[in-house]
Amino acid sequence: MFNILMTTNESYAQHCGVCITSLVENNPDSQFNIVIAGLGLSNLTKNKIIECGSLNDNVKINVIDFNHDKIKSLPETSMYTKDIYLRLWVDDFFDLEVETVLYIDVDAIVVDSISDLFNQELEEYVIAAVDIPFAECEEHCPLPPEFNYFNSGVLLFNLKRWRDEKYRSQIVNYILDNSKSIEYPDQDALNGVLFNKRLKLDYTYNVIGPFFRKNTYEKLGKNEIKRIREQAKIVHFNGVGAKPWFYTSNHPYQKKYFSYLSRTPWQDYRPVDKTFLNFVKKYLRIILNVESFVRVSFVKGS
Ligand SMILES: [Mn+2]
Known part of the structure; x- marks a missing residue:
């Protein structure tokens, strides 16, 4: 049984549905306990999310209403709404005996089996995550030079250590203490506190x-x-x-x-x-060779 966490507000719920569907379809032999922590979701939306796993006996989806009061004191930035913080409450969403949880951002899709991730031994590490190549983070999250800055969109939590050593409150304090300098609030704080307790995952687990x-x-x-x-x-x-x-x-x-x-x-x-105008623009960018995205012929996923 794999434990998964996704978090969403009403406007990203559709992407959450897509993310769940991609995960389930590309991992047909795995059993999933998926927790969706929602911020202000309507009942209709909750039911739609649950429907994404309803045809599959291997999938259990539990939608939890996140209490907004918990993040009241945390800063909102122009780029990010407050629901980015919900992942930090990971320990509230799972039973005490759960030791490993995979968090996935809902602006991601799973395109292959990820069972290897759950066989990954975390041992003394608190978290596992993927580097942002050549990230320059001195301005918003200074780290010792031997450590790289990671992306917080895919996080494998060692939930036992996370609970025992109370990392959430350390990270929340980091956010409050550094609210002037941080640029990517949850990501800077996770890096700032866990940089030397993080296992590096292969880039393929979070292809940005x-x-x-x-x-x-x-x-x-x-x-x-x-x-x-x-x-x-x-x-x-x-x-x-x-x-x-x-x-x-x-x-x-x-x-x-x-x-x-x-x-x-x-x-x-x-x-x-x-x-129609955007249709023209979209394809003109490709024809005129000014599109920065590559065309790839090997797109994966079921
Ligand atoms: Mn994201």
Whole structure:
């Protein structure tokens, strides 16, 4: 049984449905206990989320109403709404005997089996996460030079240590103490507190947007970029311009997003930016070779 956490508000619930569908379809032999921590979800939305696993006996979905009071004191930034903090309450959402939980951002899709992740021994580590290549974080989250900055979109929690050593309150204090300098609140604080207690996961477990753009991360080498693109297990639509639910996005996994969407209760969704003018713009960018996303022929996923 794998324990999964996703968090969403009303406006991202559709993407949560897509993320669940992609996880389940690409891991048919795994049993999942999926907790969705919701901030202000309507009953209709909760039922739609639960429906995403209803046809599969291997999947149990539990939607929890998150109490907004818990995050009242935490800062909201212009870029991020407060629901980014919900992952820090991971220990509230699972029974005491649960030792490992995988958190996945709902602006991601799972495109392959991720059972290897759950066989990953965390031992003394508190968390496992994927590096952001060459991230320069001195300004908003200074770290000793031997440590890299990680992305908080895919996090494997050692829940036992997380509970025993009360990391949530340490991280909340970090946010409050550094509210002037932090740029990516939850991510900076997780890095700031756990940088030396973090197991590094392979890039394929959280393939962030830039990996699918031309001329990025070239220092990793062509073969490594090719490997990461081809062996992607979780594709994360982070960053501006990557979100596949906008028609104008040319992310190579956009079609995949809509294919999972078609098997959710949100199947009637049509992007508001799907206009004739944007159709022209979208394809002109490709034809004129000014599109920064690559075209890939090996898009994965069932
Ligand atoms: Mn994200």
